[in-house]
Amino acid sequence: MSHRRKSGQGKPLRVVIAAAVVIVLAAVAVALLRPKPAAQAEPPPGTLPHTPETYLGVYAANVPLSYNGVTQFTTDTGVKPDVVMYYSGWYEQFRTAFATAAAAHGAVPLVQMEPRNVSLAAIAAGKYDAYLSQFAVRVKAYRHPVILSFGHEMNGYWYPWANRHVSPATFVAAWRHIVTVFRDLGARNVTWLWTVNIIDNRNNRIPSPRPWWPGSSYVNWVGIDGYYQKPSYAFAPLFGPTIANVRTFSHAPILIAETGVATVAGQPAKIADLFKGVHAYGLLGFIWFDSTDIENFQVKSPAAAAAFRAGARTYKFPAS
16 A cells, blocks of 8 residues: 555646556456455354363163153253263164254253174175165254264174174274265264273273274264272273373364263262363263163262262353
8 A cells, every 4th residue: 555655646636546446446356366265164063062071961761762761860960961862773763853852951862873783894885875874864854963973882892893793994994984974965963973981901801992993084072981880980090091092093072971870889979070080181071871771870869969960060061
């Protein structure tokens, strides 16, 4: 601008005006010819925030057939979860009705897809694409956030899709294929949660999950499963080694995807320890296994419920 004023100094007014018009037209022409900057990519619909201490979820009795177990958990604890988890068998379609009920209660559905009685190599080869496509279309039509996990605890040995049963390379190929099918069909409201079991270094009983890592392009969050089963258990020795191991190959946000405190372990103190551990490690939160399926992890005593409420007051949930 200073150069323009300088060049026009002392000239007749009409010359100055004419020159100004030429300059403006030239500027417009340059603007029209200049390549437009690439549009900023908008986050896909349903993208979930990943603020620490944002998620306090639950797996409850009779889900996804009924939401009553979740409401009972709220009654028992005074805490309204913002994530509700259920397990989905192979060929089982996305439970839209349950997900809609979750959304009405301000919660996000977390689906653990379990590939029982199916070949992971066949999944990777596309032989189940018809089923996966139907699932993806339903998730997309739901139009709200969904958290999806596949073949959880694969570094353990107790599931047919896991360690000692299927090679890590085959698991990775199946995982990547599933994510690709969903993305190709436009199901962008999915947060992909890669869920592992805590490491047990005794004779490499439950090894590092690293060989099963699909890569950061295929995973949004990392989930870690582990339980307080004895009074001596504490967050740091229970989850700390696995968190440290995961951090050697991923910087993805971490969610404790399945946890609970057995009544024999002393629920009030351990529930408080769980909340403190999530805070100390900067994790997303945790999903409480409020069930008696394995051991009694349900929060029923007044002291345990009080510990839950006290911990929840330190949280930033529900997520927004």
